[in-house]
Amino acid sequence: MDFDDSPDEAAYRARVRELLERHASELVRLRPGQEAVDPRTSEAELRRTQRVLADAGLVGVAWPAEFGGQGGTLMQQAIVSQELARAGVPALINHIGIGMCGPTVIAHGSQDQRERYLTRLLRADDVWCQLFSEPASGSDLAALRTTAVRDGDDWVVNGQKVWTTLAHVADLGILLTRTDPDRPKHAGLTMFVVDMHAPGVTVRPLRQMGGQSDFNEVFFDDVRIPDSERLGEPGEGWRVALTTLMNERVAIGGxxxxxxxxxxxxxxxxxxxxxxxxxxxxxxxxxxxxxxxxxxxxxxxxxxxxxxxxxxxxxxxxxxxxxxxxxxxxxxxxxxxxxxxxxxxxxxxxxxxxxxxxxxxxxxxxxxxxxxxxxxxxxxxxxxxxLGLPPEPRSDKTVPFSGGRR
Ligand SMILES: Cc1cc2nc3c(=O)[nH]c(=O)nc-3n(C[C@H](O)[C@H](O)[C@H](O)COP(=O)(O)OP(=O)(O)OC[C@H]3O[C@@H](n4cnc5c(N)ncnc54)[C@H](O)[C@@H]3O)c2cc1C
Known part of the structure; x- marks a missing residue:
């Protein structure tokens, strides 16, 4: 890789610096050396900072313009990330929305969902969370037990999620559920967008050893989700989740x-x-x-x-x-x-x-x-x-999740 900016990249970087200087007084800044995710920065400050950056065209740089992004390149996105770090701007509050949930809505959502959600996500008008892990399904995510049962135009959700980052401040989440226990575990899943303020959603923060509470337990008791909030087809949830997970690894370290x-x-x-x-x-x-x-x-x-x-x-x-x-x-x-x-x-x-x-x-x-x-x-x-090594043995991949025990 060539580490020097091309003339276009240098011009873009100069423009980003100029925008950051112009909006300097409206942005939260980290103290020198302070880590990018600091629990002492308030939610309101972080929401405002993301909104200012989004309105300046510095959020969702590589997202397509039709979804509220800038239609830029990944290189431009990287330049913005570098310049935000250089300017001491903390991690964006909606980093899970931008990194994982948004790309999932872009890939699998309806046109109506994309129009309703994506611009608001980029401006942190809605903060998003990712509701996948459960007490008995983390690495083995496809073993999840939260159920969604069809009832008229709605689905009724019951179950528990855990380790849900940002659920305590989130307005919306992507939720992976089991809709058909009689199919093999990967085949009976369906993904939804869930309103975190809906009746029946209870969020309980978990306290970490550093003292902060970044993540939560989330309980669903007869939560009704309209079918129009489904992401992908019923039973296609694993395919939809793979989009999220692939983007997650890139967002965290890839x-x-x-x-x-x-x-x-x-x-x-x-x-x-x-x-x-x-x-x-x-x-x-x-x-x-x-x-x-x-x-x-x-x-x-x-x-x-x-x-x-x-x-x-x-x-x-x-x-x-x-x-x-x-x-x-x-x-x-x-x-x-x-x-x-x-x-x-x-x-x-x-x-x-x-x-x-x-x-x-x-x-x-x-x-x-x-x-x-x-x-x-x-x-x-x-x-x-x-490396192409032999895969782990997986004995439960083809049998019904319920094991015929229902
Ligand atoms: C900081 C943080 C933020 C998180 N945020 C979210 C979030 O926003 N949304 C969400 O849905 N989840 C979130 N999670 C949950 C996270 O995805 C799970 O913790 C993770 O998938 C591991 O699952 P588990 O904790 O159930 O551990 P387990 O899967 O039970 O693993 C226990 C141990 O067994 C090992 N292990 C498991 N399977 C294998 C295997 N096949 N081969 C070898 N070793 C194995 C693991 O490496 C681990 O050491 C978060 C977790 C953390 C720590």
Missing amino acids: AGGTIGLPVEAFVQHARERLPGLDPERQVLARQAVGRAVVAALGARYSGYRRLTALSQGGLPGPEASAGKLAGTEAARLVADAGVRLLGDDAVYAATGEGDDRWQRTQSWIPGIAIAGGTDQVLRNIIGERV
Whole structure:
């Protein structure tokens, strides 16, 4: 890949910088070195920031213009992401909507759904969440038990989802349900758009070890969803979900994005902290810094390579799994080394008194290693679909989900 901007890309970058400067006073900014997803930024500020960016043409850059996007290239999208990070703008509140739900509505929604939802999604007028995982179905997503039963023009939904990021602020969600338990597990699923404010939807935030509540349990008790809110045909939910999951891996780590704190902030931290460590600790810290920087730059440049392939018309494939895996591992090494560099001050940082960026990142990296496909599941995908190794035995793939026990 050529790392220099082409003349067109340089002109586009200059235009993005100019727009960001023009709207600077309307945007939330991170403190220097603060991580892009910070629980201390308020929902209202984040919604406003996304709206300002969308109205300036800086959200949904690569989405088709007919769906409210800018009809730009993936390269332009990457330039906007880089410039937002450079300007210290936090992650967009509707990142799940933009990265996963929106592309699913574009691919499988009706014209009416696209018109009603997509522009509002880009402006964060509606925040979206993804309602897939359940207490007994995560990696084995097709084992889900939330049911949708047809009743006249509606479907009636009962069941529970869990780990639903943003459900506590979401207005809408994409919901994967079982509509036919007598078919094999992948064949009896159907996807819907659900109104998170509908009667019968209960959201209970879960508290994480870092203190924040990013995700939730969501309960559905006789929730009625009009058939017009179905995404794809009944029984086609798995195919629709694959669109979401493929986009999820790209959004999390597959297309040149950095997971966790930027390597530049880490190098700066190392420069400041290394000289103050005693000699024995310094030796170990130097090794950890070297390993972390190599991993972070490796993940970044592999991401750029995938981005180049996408910008030349390729589709996100199983190699996005390798991107997420490498990005997560790099983020873990960076956060661990960041804490090591604090030496004894790590104790104070943990109380929130000092530089607690590294510990807070350390506390959510295990979650990133699970969300959107666990490390182990991604290794399976790489083994099977990239390296061509024999697949795992799957004994329940062809039998009815109900096992004939209904
Ligand atoms: C930060 C975060 C945000 C999330 N946000 C959302 C969201 O917005 N919406 C949503 O629907 N879900 C969300 N999830 C849930 C996430 O998709 C699931 O946690 C994930 O799919 C794993 O499922 P599980 O937790 O049930 O673990 P399990 O699938 O039960 O896995 C348990 C362990 O077994 C291993 N394992 C499982 N199967 C295999 C296998 N075949 N081979 C080898 N090892 C295996 C796993 O790697 C793991 O170590 C989120 C999770 C996290 C952590």
